[in-house]
Amino acid sequence: MVNSYLLNGSWGIFVRSGSNSTKAGFWFILPAMIFVLAFFIIPLIAVFIMSTTNFPLLGEVTYVGLQNYTDMMSDTEFHQTIVQTLIYTALVTPPLFIVGLGTALLIRRTNKLSSFFRTFFFMPLVIGFGSAAFMWYWLLDPGTGYIPQLLRDLGFGNMEKPILGYMPGALIAVVFMVVWKFASFQMILLMAGMQGIDPEVLESSEIDGAVKWKQLRYITLPLIKGTLGMVFILSIAGSLLAFDQFFIMTGGGPDGQTETMIFYVWRQAFRSFNLGYAAALSVVISIALLLVSLIQMRFFNEKD
Amino acid sequence: MKYQVKRKSWAVAMVTAVAVGSSCLGLLSQAASAAPVTLTFWSRPQGEDGGIIKLMIDEFNRTHKDIQAKLTIIPQTQFVQKVATAYRSGDAPDITSVDLIYVPYFAKAGAFEDVTGIYNAAKYKNQWSKAHVALGKYKNKMYSLPFTAEGSVLFWNKDLFKQAGLDPEKAPRTMAEILSAAKKISALGGDIKGYYFSGACPGCNIFTFAPYIWAQGGDVLNKDGSPNFASKEATVALKFYKDLWDAGTVPESAKTDNGASFASPFLTGKVGMVGAGAFFIPGLVKDHPELNFGVTPLPGAKVGQSSSFAGGDNIAVLKGTKYPKEARAFLAWATDKGQEFLAKQPVLPTRLDVAQKTYVPLDPVNYKVMYDALLVGKTPWTTSYNSLIQDEGGPWLKMLTGSIFGGDIAASQKAAQTQALKIYKKEK
Numbered sequence: 001m002v003n004s005y006l007l008n009g010s011w012g013i014f015v016r017s018g019s020n021s022t023k024a025g026f027w028f029i030l031p032a033m034i035f036v037l038a039f040f041i042i043p044l045i046a047v048f049i050m051s052t053t054n055f056p057l058l059g060e061v062t063y064v065g066l067q068n069y070t071d072m073m074s075d076t077e078f079h080q081t082i083v084q085t086l087i088y089t090a091l092v093t094p095p096l097f098i099v100g101l102g103t104a105l106l107i108r109r110t111n112k113l114s115s116f117f118r119t120f121f122f123m124p125l126v127i128g129f130g131s132a133a134f135m136w137y138w139l140l141d142p143g144t145g146y147i148p149q150l151l152r153d154l155g156f157g158n159m160e161k162p163i164l165g166y167m168p169g170a171l172i173a174v175v176f177m178v179v180w181k182f183a184s185f186q187m188i189l190l191m192a193g194m195q196g197i198d199p200e201v202l203e204s205s206e207i208d209g210a211v212k213w214k215q216l217r218y219i220t221l222p223l224i225k226g227t228l229g230m231v232f233i234l235s236i237a238g239s240l241l242a243f244d245q246f247f248i249m250t251g252g253g254p255d256g257q258t259e260t261m262i263f264y265v266w267r268q269a270f271r272s273f274n275l276g277y278a279a280a281l282s283v284v285i286s287i288a289l290l291l292v293s294l295i296q297m298r299f300f301n302e303k304d
Numbered sequence: 305m306k307y308q309v310k311r312k313s314w315a316v317a318m319v320t321a322v323a324v325g326s327s328c329l330g331l332l333s334q335a336a337s338a339a340p341v342t343l344t345f346w347s348r349p350q351g352e353d354g355g356i357i358k359l360m361i362d363e364f365n366r367t368h369k370d371i372q373a374k375l376t377i378i379p380q381t382q383f384v385q386k387v388a389t390a391y392r393s394g395d396a397p398d399i400t401s402v403d404l405i406y407v408p409y410f411a412k413a414g415a416f417e418d419v420t421g422i423y424n425a426a427k428y429k430n431q432w433s434k435a436h437v438a439l440g441k442y443k444n445k446m447y448s449l450p451f452t453a454e455g456s457v458l459f460w461n462k463d464l465f466k467q468a469g470l471d472p473e474k475a476p477r478t479m480a481e482i483l484s485a486a487k488k489i490s491a492l493g494g495d496i497k498g499y500y501f502s503g504a505c506p507g508c509n510i511f512t513f514a515p516y517i518w519a520q521g522g523d524v525l526n527k528d529g530s531p532n533f534a535s536k537e538a539t540v541a542l543k544f545y546k547d548l549w550d551a552g553t554v555p556e557s558a559k560t561d562n563g564a565s566f567a568s569p570f571l572t573g574k575v576g577m578v579g580a581g582a583f584f585i586p587g588l589v590k591d592h593p594e595l596n597f598g599v600t601p602l603p604g605a606k607v608g609q610s611s612s613f614a615g616g617d618n619i620a621v622l623k624g625t626k627y628p629k630e631a632r633a634f635l636a637w638a639t640d641k642g643q644e645f646l647a648k649q650p651v652l653p654t655r656l657d658v659a660q661k662t663y664v665p666l667d668p669v670n671y672k673v674m675y676d677a678l679l680v681g682k683t684p685w686t687t688s689y690n691s692l693i694q695d696e697g698g699p700w701l702k703m704l705t706g707s708i709f710g711g712d713i714a715a716s717q718k719a720a721q722t723q724a725l726k727i728y729k730k731e732k
Contacts, residue, residue, distance in 0.1 A: 057388045058413035077697070137564070143495070143557045165559035165709075251504050251562045251696050255705060259697060270385060271695040272727075 044286075047279045055276035068280035078281065080256070081264040088171065088260065089239035095179045096235050100186025105216070107187070108194045121184045129181070133248035136177045140164055140249075167257050170250045174258065178245060182238075186231050193227030194220060229300030233293050240289060261285055341630045344397035345373045346387060348380040350452055350617065356649045357401065363645050364637060371630045373399070384409075384690075391415050391622060398625040399634055401451050401617040404439050405689045408529075410620065411442035412687045417621040417628065420446045422635055431657040435614030435683040447620060449639050450654030452646060454581045454615030455677030456511045458482070458603075459567070459588075462596040464489050464496065464576045475600035477607045479516060479544040482577060486553035489576035497569075498553035498576040501545070503709065505563035506701040510684070510693050511613045512579025512602070513704065516541035518611035518682050519604030524693075524700075529686040529732075531724030533703055534717040540605055542707040542717070549708050559709055562696075571595070581615065582652045582674045585667065599673045601680070614681025616654065652678065688731040692724055699724040 051069070054062045072078060103121045107114045124132065139145045140163050148159035163169040197220065205215050221228065243262040246252060252259035265285070269278035350357045361375040376397065378386050384406050390396045402410060410416055423429065423437075423446040436450030462472035468488040476482040486498025502508040514524050522537020532538075548554050555569060567580035571592055579602060588595060601610035619638055621631040643653040647662035652674055659678060664671045686692060693700045699720035706716030 056413075057385065058391065058410065058415055141557055143555060143569075160556045162557055162560045165556070250560070253504055253560065253696075253705070255702070255710065256697050264697075267695055267697055270690075271698065272691040272731075273388075 048283055050276055051280035051283050053276045054274075055279065057273035057275060061276075064276065068277045069284070071277065072280060072284065077256075078261070078264055081259050081261045084258065085240055085242065085260045088175070088242060088258075089236055091171065092175045092178050092239050093232070093235050095175065096183055096186055097231065099179055099183035100231070101190055103183065103187040104190035104194060108191050121187055123184075124181045125184045127181070129244045130248060132177065132181050133245045136173070137164070137249050140173055164250050165254055167254060170254060170258050174245050174249055177249065178239075178242075182235075186235065189227055189231050189234075190224065193224035197223050225300055229296060232300075233296050236296070237289055237293060240285075240292070340368075340370050340372045341627050343371060343373045343399055343627055343630055343634055344376065345399045345401070345634075346376050346378055346383075346397040347401040347617070348383045348403065349377055350401070350651065356646070356651055359649065360638075360642055360645050364634070364642065367641075368637075371633060373634060387622075388413075388415070391624075394624065396622040396624065398627055398631045399619065399621055401619050402448065404436060404614070404616055404618055404683055405686075405693075407439045407448050407618045407620070408442060408685055408687045409689065411440075411447040415623055416447040417623055417625070417631075418445050418447060419449055419621060419632070419635060422446075422632055422639075423449060426636075426639065428640070428655055428657060431655050433614060433616075433654045433656065433678055433681065435681045436616065436618055436654050439683050439685060440618050448618035449620075449635055450616075451619035451638060452616040453652040453654045453659075453678055453681075454583065454613075455652065455674050455681050456515055456579055456581050456602060456613040456615070457673055457677050458577060458600050459570055459580055459584065460485075460577045460598050460600065461570070461573065461575065462598055463573070464492070467492055468576070472596070473598070475598055476577070476603065478603050478609075479541070479605055482603070483544060483547055483551070483553075486548055486576060487551055490551070490553040494574075495555075496574050496576075497555045499548050500554060500567070500569045500575045500578045501558055502561040502563050502566050503558045503705065504560055504696070504701070505566070506694050506696065506698065506704075508563045508566055509704055510700065511581065511615060513541065513545065514684075515579075515602040515611040515613055515682075516544060516604065519602060519609040520606075521604075521609075523684075525684040525686050527685065529684075529688065530728050531692060531699070531721060533699060533724055534721040538703075538717060539713055542704070542713045545704070545708045546711065546713065550711075570597075582671075585670050585674070586650065589667070599670045601673065601677060610680060612677035612681040614678065614683045616652070654678075688727060691727045691731065699727070 052063060052065060054064050103117075107117045107121070127135070139147050142148045142160055142162045148163070151157075152159045163173050201219060201223070202215065205219050210219070241262055242260045243266060246258050246260055246263055247266070250258040252263055261281070262285070265278050265281045268274045268281060345361065347357045349355065355377075357377070358375055361373050365372050380403070383403065387396065387400055387402070387410075396415075423440075432450045433453055436453065437446075440446050440448040440450065458476070460475060465472040465485065468485070468491065470485055470488060476485050482499065489496060489498040501512060510524070517524060517535070517537045520537040520540060522535045522541075523532045524538070526532050549558075555575070557565070557569075567578045567584055569575045570578040570580070571588070573595055585599070588597060602612060603610050619635055621628065621635065625631050639655070643655045643658045644662055647653045647658050648666075650663055650666050650671070652671075653659050653663060656675075656678065659675050664675050684693070691698055695701070702723070703716050703720030706719070707713040710716060
């Protein structure tokens with residue numbers, strides 16, 4: 001499915017070579033190809049080469065073959081971060097989608113209030129991720145944070161224990177922050193998908209007596225399957241690459257229980273200065289992500 | 305005839321042009337030789353507001369015509385990576401001021417010029433902080449010189465001591481006395497607590513916790529850099545922190561503090577004691593006149609035992625500099641007149657004579673404690689500081705959190721020692 005898309009899509013220009021339009025097309029995409037080559041393909045090759053060396057931050061680089069990859073097999077700390085990342089991904093993906101879809105349904109029709117709510121829901125997205133994580137770190141501080149104070153006022157005890165210092169509080173707090181920050185991104189994508197549906201289709205279903213839930217289940221969602229696929233790919237890939245929120249809010253704690261795969265890569269690269277091993281970890285994670293995305297694409301295309 | 309005249313005038317013109325040209329070139333080369341050499345200098349922010357190093361560079365530039373220094377301040381968290389990658393790519397600065405703890409790592413990698421000559425020639429050689437000299441040495445050669453100093457000490461709130469029925473002028477002399485005082489202060493109730501430390505910050509704790517181990521005669525790392533996390537002295541110090549935590553004398557927020565708060569809860573006046581450094585004093589005096597505080601060495605288990613983490617920076621010349629002569633001249637100034645300038649700011653200098661003569665008189669009570677801390681200060685020598693100590697998931701922090709918050713000191717020490725030994729052997 002993917003290959004046929006590639007051949008029939010923009011890459012098809014290479015199939016019909018020789019014509020003037022083909023040559024023109026090639027020149028048009030050349031800058032983009034150079035960009036992709038310089039900033040994606042060459043660095044990827046460089047990372048792979050790095051992964052076959054010891055590559056310290058300073059000092060002599062030694063070729064070690066596939067040693068870094070075999071070391072990974074027995075690295076229990078890395079295995080633990082894989083499990084923790086998958087748990088986080090499983091926890092964050094459903095609420096992100098549900099909140100994104102819910103808000104998209106609320107504001108998809110243009111009326112007096114929708115502009116206000118669109119801005120309202122979208123606001124967290126414009127805050128930088130690092131800034132937002134820091135903001136939540138302080139909001140959750142048991143001494144000065146507003147959230148523990150609010151919970152105290154609501155009768156949830158003295159809230160002396162830091163939410164981020166214990167499990168599952170630390171993980172739930174991060175999930176909550178990410179949903180608050182990114183649900184609006186999914187909202188925008190889903191809303192755009194919904195606005196592409198012909199209004200006549202929805203009107204016909206209403207005349208046929210379809211209630212709102214059935215309309216959503218049997219008409220809206222099937223018609224935005226492409227968008228749904230994209231939303232899930234972005235959401236899952238983003239969650240598997242989680243770093244900033246954990247680095248700032250929990251520091252991987254308590255006791256390493258919120259350390260993600262990328263956090264571990266960062267530690268190897270910039271704490272242990274073991275860039276070769278960090279590169280090998282990155283290669284493996286990239287391949288895993290590619291596979292996950294391909295499976296998802298296949299799933300959504302087959303459903304079509 | 306006409307032709308000959310023409311040839312003659314051409315020849316004259318040529319000679320004149322060459323003469324004018326060469327004199328111009330001469331002037332240009334003279335001008336070039338008169339232009340000052342500009343040295344690039346990288347530093348992390350230092351001093352109370354981080355900008356004191358800039359004042360020192362301004363002073364150097366003001367007093368030197370033939371050499372000028374151009375300062376670049378690099379954030380502390382990115383410093384080692386930036387200097388290392390710049391060095392690797394050939395864009396390193398001529399001189400750098402490096403966090404003392406990372407000096408052995410750079411020296412081992414061969415990134416610094418040998419400055420043993422300057423060290424041996426210095427008339428104040430015996431006045432330098434011993435910890436800074438020890439860290440500057442690699443295989444019996446000096447690769448950096450002592451530059452700025454820091455020291456960890458204990459701050460206590462005299463008003464809270466008084467309220468808790470303790471003698472406000474009598475500082476705790478042992479870990480047991482700190483624990484006892486912390487309990488009495490916490491008993492005042494409300495949100496008043498006896499002690500504070502950043503429980504999720506490995507760097508903060510090597511600064512303020514390790515001295516409790518050293519004061520008893522123990523060590524965190526052996527002389528060869530191998531880990532010594534399972535010592536009896538470490539057990540005693542960990543039990544002391546665990547007791548502080550279990551007794552509820554430390555705010556709960558300490559558990560997740562990654563250093564963002566560090567000693568600042570002390571500024572609220574609701575914390576009885578905290579470990580911090582010389583950098584903390586000027587801000588306390590200037591911005592918190594309401595706080596009645598005292599400074600005392602970090603103690604050990606018995607009266608008379610004390611220690612401190614000797615922090616600060618060493619200064620080094622990067623290998624490959626185009627101006628080795630000028631860079632060495634800068635180092636000579638920075639370790640001589642530069643020390644006087646720093647001491648007046650006030651930044652704790654690495655020269656004991658300058659500290660005694662210029663720094664201590666600025667605040668004879670508190671700065672004298674800092675001077676004493678410098679005399680007994682220790683810094684672990686290791687080329688694997690980041691993986692052994694600074695790493696958030698590394699053995700040092702795991703040992704602390706496992707012992708203090710987890711409660712199992714023996715198991716945490718054993719696990720940390722095993723992990724640290726593995727790292728040490730791998731990186732050796």
